[in-house]
Amino acid sequence: MSHRYTTGEFEVRPDERRVLLRGEPVPLGARAFDVLMCLIAQRERVVTKNELLEQVWPGMVVEENNLTVHVSALRKVFGAQAVATIPGRGYRFVMALDETTGAPAVAPVPAPAPASVVGADGPTGLTLPDRPSIAVLPLDNLSGDAQQDLLIEGLSEDVITELSRFRSLFVIARNSSFSFRGLAHGERDVRAIARELGVRYVLEGSLRRAGDRVRVAVQLVDAVSATQLWAEKYDRAVDDLFALQEELTRAIVGAIAPQIEAGEFQKIRSARGRDLNAYTLAMRARDTARRADREGDATTRDEALRLAHEAVEIDPGCGVALATIAFVQWQQIWAGSAASPVDAAVAGLAAARRAIALDGSDHHAHLWKAMLQLFTHQHAAGLADLQRAHELNPNDALTLSLLGQYLAAEADSAADAATGVRHVLDALRLSPRDPLRWSFLNSLAWASFAAFDHAGAVDAASRALGEAPQFPPARLCRVIGQVGLGAIDAARADFETLRALAPQMVATRLAGDWSYANPALVQRATAFLRVAAGLDEPGRLDT
Template sequence: MTEQRRLAAIVSADVAGYSRLMGRDESGTLAALKAMRQEVVDPAITSHGGRVVKTTGDGLLLEFPSVVNAVRCAVEVQTLIAEHSDEVPDDRRIAFRIGINLGDIIVEGDDIFGDGVNIAARLQEIAPSGGICISSRVHDDVRDRLEATFVDGGTQLLKNIVRPVQVWRWQAGTADPAQIASAPITLPLPDKPSIAVLPFQNMSGDQEQEYFVDGVTEDIITELSRFHSLFVIARNSSFSYKGKSPDVRQVGRDLGVRYVLEGSIRKSANRIRVTGQLVDSVTGNHIWAERYDRVLEDVFAVQEEVTQAVVAAIAPQIELAEQLKAARQRPENLTAYEIALRAYAHALEGRDKVDREIVDIAIREAKEALSIDPSCVLALHALCVAHSNALYTQVADDREHALKEVTRAVERAMELDGTNAMSFAQRAIIVLLSGQLDRYPDALVDARRAHELNPNDTFVLRLLGTLEAAVGQHEQALKYGKQVLRLNPRQARNHMAYSLMAFASFGAKNYREGVDWAARALNDMATYVPAHNNLIVCLVGSGEIDKARTAFDVGRALAPQYFKTRLDGTSSYAQPSDRSRAITFLRIAAGLEDPSAAEGLR
């Protein structure tokens, strides 16, 4: 039997904080909800031509033949509820979250299914209490037909939805669009235990200790990330709270996590005190708290104790053996570690722009740390990142020497810690930098091993996505890019993830999407060279030759040697057809080939 399909506007509505309301006053909540349905919700649905598809204890799924009427109904309902609840205490107030989508649905009897329904449900989950979230498709149809003001909420990665969804928001009683725009989108809690580690506070009064304090926080994040049973928010999003005293419940809402770890470090002479507390961000309850007083040379043992205690508090099923696997090789000399932290910070800075001076600083600091402690794995990784950036951006004075240096550093790191994800990742990067296309499968093996060792490391995820796209697995690459974005919901700059999405989109011939992703990357970091390259070739792919030529001029001015090697035939794509297409499109933008050369390749 052929399934029945139709285009419809789908409305998903749910009572915000329903479990809390029921726990406080079950009979009162049920009576109030019933009255609200009878007096406000049901009459609005009927008057706007909608139908109730199904109900749950606290939710509704509605179908409308008209998307304009669907939005009108939602706005009317939210406005009336806000008016009726004006004098109701906050802890007893009933408010709906509403999501609306326009899409193709599958009809079975009175029920409906399909992506059109699923997206509406996910939009409802991220809507604020008393607010509405709609998809861009809905917004396109209603923006000139309604007086209601919707504000761009950005592109969101919704749970179990393959493609990012552009979201628009409306909030009852908010007249100023800027207020709506500043309202955060609520992220649903992941299915597995989730945690954010806030930057530990430096209580020493010595700014020089900031590197050490930040390093402790980063190590805790890294160690927690080794456990596959945990969803750990990445470092950049956690560090957006550095220097602040945020409300833990708000942090949980902002980052979409259940648990938040916060703490402080006080260093005096050769002693150190570390305090930490684990808080349930939903209830505000303190799950665990501890204070550690140790002599300075025991600091890494203290970090291990803190990490193991946190894991034991939120995931008691994790066995001791898995905790032991989380241990990694650490430098014995704190001074070397502090210098290595500085080196790594400078190496990461050199990744975002063409700057030989920053690269040299990172290399010098890494070597200084290694002269103090030759077994400092972090310093070896900093050396790898610095040389890799010099090679990629074409600022290395001697490519052969730089390749030998990064290879030696990786081999030494592997000897010291054969289970460190970053070491496997750096070994994979060497293959990319050397351009040995026949070794890309080996690089993928290393990248996948790195991902197994540390599944929440966004550096590893980006690398894995890049390699998957390079060998033609574009959809898998996009999946990894989206995972990076989910792990970093508050990262100030996501340019590398956006650039990966553009790189994979070009491979998949989704040129318009690639242009959008590359533009986002450059909006975050205007000096990020790979994003310039991705923007150029995607513009040619979408037929925007004049814009591509302008973009090429900008990119070449920023990194002339990089683009010279690209025009000479260098490409990160290993798949022959993708590689040929990328090189040809870049040469078209440079004016070295006629635009007609793209016709058979698009």
């Protein structure tokens, strides 16, 4: 049985989570729909703000302006008088409703995937992908020497990278797999981990180093049937670790996806001669750069750059170090800490190009080359490199989220922009436990804004800020999204916080300088920001 509510030409279908106007679906974000249903269910009385916050965001601490934004979205759909504000108390849905109960005419449409994939309270109810899916957990360090951790993580990450090159596999991103780091083999519930990540197969194991020898033990588990598919032990010289990475990858692919064509194995990069000391330094540099990206600390960025350059001095062909240099230079430009953004871009692009010349299949190098080009207004070249990075590693969540953001931004229509939104949602599915999830949510916010889904933009930006409150791009997107919804007071209050946080970014964007080439998007974003800044009045806007 299904409940339906009608009012005038509107029909609300709770089971389908849809609002129809004259039989056609009306765009409405998931949170706004939840607010609507709370108000409808209790329409005989005033619902307090605290009640709505507790019912729509259970167990979470959220800003009250999140609620204001979604109420504004409802008023934009149903009309300004649909939801009454009772000063000092809360809200009440005041439109007359007719409620009907009966069998639905069509099978109900399930709730939108984003609610289960990118909900602020984490992934729930993830279904298995339609292709072989795997998570590679970090190997346990049994050496009794913490200095071996980065080397061990490097081996695990290399296996993830090589598996990710197969488009016919679904590979959980490194950051989500590594969120289980610290749990010893005996403490892990592999089936529970597989359920949480939404995969069928899990690879786990250990590494012990003694002098110049390493012993690696791994097992591949089918979490659905709770059976061990394959297990192996390797006793090698430490210099053979890089060849072992290729051997492991081939064995895993052969076990879980034997139907893959032999030619596909050419995607696995053959082991090349590497200097182990340089590689270890490069892994430290990359780990430090990731920490700098998360913490926004200039001193940490400088340390990452120093380590990467030291690795290159030892081994000029160390691609990990070169790609890390490009990554850090992009960070310097983005954070405004580069003494000369032009010099930083030149140095970063030079490092990325050297890495690509050494290994054209290095998706990290293509990714940071792309981002440096986009930030220096080389949009066509940047987008091409971003697409190339995704082609080289279709399972890399960060690349996919950024590609989705920029594809949406450069789209000619809202329908085309929706493709970019789907890419970002796919990225969130690839890394459901990512500690940098706020970055993906920021991409989702901007892609949603490009698709004219202002409520979705505000919702995603708010969730990003819930995890990274000091991240200016997410607050910027929330500000202009609020203007798009007509929540001008909320936008102007948020704008003051943004201006105090990132004055240079605000000045640059108010001048019409964005990292996007689409003139229509730039014009809309600039116009909305000027309204939030109090420079223009909202009556002139076409949202």
